[in-house]
Amino acid sequence: MTQDTPHPIALEQVLFLKVHVAAIPGHVYQEDAETAEPENALHVEEIKGDEGRYQAVMTTVVNPDGDKAHPYQINIECMALLHADSTLNKQEALRGITITAHSVLFGAIRETVAWITGRQPYGPLMLGLSVLRPRNPTAP
16 A cells, blocks of 8 residues: 555544443442453444445443452444445455454443543543454464
8 A cells, every 4th residue: 555545444433332330339449450351242244235334333331240359340332334445355355344443443432431431420430442353263
């Protein structure tokens, strides 16, 4: 790709489908408590009848059971609409869209969690990194 060539993947829109961020009543900070790691799920599919246009939805859940050892319970769904141009074959387009969607969506979720929890009683929660892994990793 040269400097004059446009990137083959374009982000059209990002929107939140669900935002649930609740402070846990009775939470008491415990120095030895394990960190509640986010559980992320990303689903990407081409929009039927609209060649090259994809919908990606990421769900991030933290502390789904509302354990009082953790300050917040979080369940967020964020969606992106993206387009891959015709210079990419289907496999390249899906790979590029998946990587782009993961980065954009988790970034939006991470920023939203920090902003909302920053205005709640236990202060801001900064989600760590999210690593994109294959669905069916092969054994070494």
